[in-house]
Amino acid sequence: MKRIPLVLVLFFAVLISDAQIVVEKPLSNRITGYNMDVELDTEAKTVSGFMKAYWVNISDDIVPDIRMHMYLNAFRSNKSTLYSESGGSPGSREIDYGWVDIVSIYDGDNNDLFDNMKYIQPDDQNDDDMTVLQVMLHKAARPGDTVRLNIEFISKLPSSIRRTGFSGDFYFVAQWFPKIGVYEPAGMRYAKVGGWNCHQFHRHSEFYANHSVYDVSITVPDEFVVGSGGMLISEETLEDGKKLVVYRAEDIVDFAWTAWPGYLVAEDKWEHINIRFLYPPEREKQVDRQLTAVKNALEYFSERVGPFPWPHLTFVDPPTIGAGAGGMEYTTIFTSASADKIPEFVLLPEMVTVHEFGHAYFMGILASNEFEDPWIDEGMNSYWESRIMDHYYGPDKGIINHKDFGISDRSYSRLSYVLSDDKKVTDNTPFSWNYPHSTYGMMSYQKATTWLYTLQGIIGEATIDEVFKTFYREWGFKHPATYDFVDITNKVVTEMHGDRFGEDMNWFFDQTLYGTGVCDYKVDGISNRKVRSFKGIMKSDTGMVLHADTTAGDTIYHSVVRLQRLGEVRLPVDILVHFESGKEVTEQWDGKATYKNFEYYGPDKIAWAAVDPDFKITMDINLINNSYTLEPDKVPIKRFVRKFVTLMQFLILSVTL
């Protein structure tokens, strides 16, 4: 079979996706595209209409079918995979349930494909799950073919919002239309043979799709304020109190939108990006906080990872009735999470905003498979969220920024991992629904964040920034897998540091990303012993005489720092040795042996020693044992207890009237 050059295919793909409107030139190969015309029925809680979609077969395979995400069907029953994994039910009333139904489906040659549809369950063989649809094509798609589909569909939104749905007259419409999966030819990511990668809707994951072009026309009641992941092309008032809003989005992996009459809108601009923020009136006072947070994230990501390429960005703070839609990400639209009254020192809204924005990079631009590599999506993003929060709000105040105390975002991630009893249960490679003992969140978010910080500590901030810049350049608008990140890291580290860290960094990833061990280094103790000058009986011409060496004084010490590796993970660490004179020596230890001594001879005694004094090894599970001193400072503990005593004394008088 004659192979059609990829360039021609891409050229064709661009042609059929119409002219450039949003970005200057295509950012992705755009092998899928959607043109939709839908209407929101606020009585029936449905979104219905027509969709023209295309998919280009850029593989060398002959593909007999198309697979599509039908994710609203996760809310069709309490037996769907989503509810089987999470428990619970969509609700008790008919209106509570959600579903998506195809009314008619034709291919580009007007062949009726309705009878060729079949729901399949590639992940768990759960017959009650209808979130993946297989459509057998009238004619198999040959390499270079474009498959066109004309679909009439109706989507009923669920009532209890879990990522998507309605609450009263608030709507967050996500995962709402039949969306084409990703065809992976052999060699792409983990695929050994060509095939569709189209997973069911799971409790913890929902994203893996092609970068696509979306032209979406939405009819809604006139009083609704609408926001979407697209750029607003036109808005037109219709008869019967309705309006038509038309959006176009380019090179994004999903299209979501929201509508609610109660939204207020704040607009801002950061460099070339028009920012639109939708929020409930009760949170007027938080607008500046939210806009500042998103601009901080834009600045940090642009400087250290890569540019945000779209000229538009919409984000939403859902009202209390729609809180279930909070904390979700759809690249050019995302939702934050907050409450009507939240103190300024609690940086939860900022943290969620930074995190969800970050998914524009990790999952949006670097479109990894959230089902199979959840740590890339959530772990990398949480790592950058922590860096951003601690950078802009204070190194120890990224989450709680009170004048009397603070909690850093890095500490939050580290402690979620360190304090977990299940931190050795598995590594970072299971599919999202296969993490045992409910460790998905801790493993894919916090453990990954913690070891990424550790990697940063070892190779340096500049190097890890360069790793991510390269990752962005080489894998932006593609589908990277775990090993692609490892390869990029190895390449960049070798380029920047030669063999300073060895042949590659696999030794690190084998223990952290692919490993289950923990890291714990300890200073076991220090000792200072006087070296005695020689004094003893020696044979001489006159017989046995007492001899004393006067060349060496009695003020020489043999000082020892004793180190231990308590965990399985072996990482290079610095040791800081502080002598009584104030002199300090920094030693390096490869951290491989179970114990190590550093010994010194001289007139100076060791006062204290610390392993990893700069706290580079974030994944060290115990920082208390990282140092040892001969004169422990008890004042901070006494001060804490003193405060406790006084507080109790004064407090009790207040409540005893």
Added chain:
Amino acid sequence: MKLVKAFSSGLVRTKHSIKPLIIIWIINLLAISLVAGPFRKLITTTVGNSNATQMIREGFYIDFWADLGPVVLPAISSLATGIFLLFAILFFINVFFAGGLFDSLWANSCRYRIGNFFKSSAKLFFAYLLATLLVMLMILFFGGLLIGVPIIIARASEGDGLPVIAKITRIIFILSLPLFLLVIDYARVWLAANGPAKIFRAIGYGFKAIFTGFFSSYIFMVVMIAIQGGFVFLASKVLNFSPQTGGGLFLLFLLSQVLFFIRLMLRAWRYGGVTAMYMM
């Protein structure tokens, strides 16, 4: 004139009750030390020779507390229970000694015997406990009515008129707090004077006494609350100081105890003033 006499007589009565106040201070300190002491020892032992305490030199550092390890973390969570129990015990102790304190304030004699203090504390304990709990319930009920209900209504309604009402009811509640303190203080004086048998009558007397001399009683209580509030504010500022040496910390501890004792005297001054007004 009645007001001036209440302040001055209250002060004199407080001076005559120094010994009971010293006992109350010591018992409070000992009770708290029963929890604070072992807690300090536990942390000190766990930290051992580590330099990690440097992490909390400048303030709260969550990694330090979290890393104390599998032995201390459950102990810290038990501490929450311990603090609750300690709080309950301190509550009973202070209610217990309030009986003796009122008795000494009533006696108003520098020759007041410590034996009488303990005897009165025991005699009046259950009556004082019941009266205190009843007035606390009244405060909670009123608080719920004047603060909670308007908030619930405001949340259920979309209009913007109710938050103003909520603010007004909140102010009314704050203004009514001195009245509740007067009720419990007058009731306790009545019980000290007439014996512990008739608790509800004592509370009834508390209400009656407010309205027979409303302005003098109310102004007295507002002034006392202002003085105590101002003192607590100043004390919190002073005690917020963080000495870096053991010696400085010890001095601050002594200062904190002096301030706490003054706080006890201010409380006694309030009780003494109400006792004086009762006798007028």
